[in-house]
Amino acid sequence: MQIKLFTIPIVGGEALNEELNAFLRSKKILHTEHELVIHDQGVFWCFFVKYLDEQLEGRDGKKVDYRQVLDEVTFQRFSKLREIRKQIATNEAIPAYVVFTDEELAELAKQEVITPAAMKSIKGIGEKKVEKYGQHFITKPADEKS
Numbered sequence: 001m002q003i004k005l006f007t008i009p010i011v012g013g014e015a016l017n018e019e020l021n022a023f024l025r026s027k028k029i030l031h032t033e034h035e036l037v038i039h040d041q042g043v044f045w046c047f048f049v050k051y052l053d054e055q056l057e058g059r060d061g062k063k064v065d066y067r068q069v070l071d072e073v074t075f076q077r078f079s080k081l082r083e084i085r086k087q088i089a090t091n092e093a094i095p096a097y098v099v100f101t102d103e104e105l106a107e108l109a110k111q112e113v114i115t116p117a118a119m120k121s122i123k124g125i126g127e128k129k130v131e132k133y134g135q136h137f138i139t140k141p142a143d144e145k146s
Helices: 014-026 072-092 102-109 116-120 127-137
Strands: 002-009 027-039 042-055
Touching (some): 014 027, 014 042, 072 102, 072 127, 116 127
Antiparallel strands (some): 027 042
């Protein structure tokens, strides 16, 4: 396990913010904390990140770029599913991959409609994950949406 600190000024910290986001996407994050710091030199966000020092990889050991693997529409669904997963992980203070791995989310994104049965058909997603997290990801067919 490793740790890394990021200090990002509220004003003018866009490049550092992107550096933090790129770092978070590239590592297996175990825990994060953040705090707003007011100092003589300005106002900053300070982020404390615990992570595993290894690149995110697919099951075959190779790093997967889902933007290249998935078509445009499926990648957009995948991105929305990742946002939902991130919110759940943040709320429960757990690593995002505990909710669903990127590989599982990519398979979910390929589904036109996400149902509990469709979720359970994906390798790695069982009854317990569907019970615990499924309601956040289940979708309705386009003709049923209001």
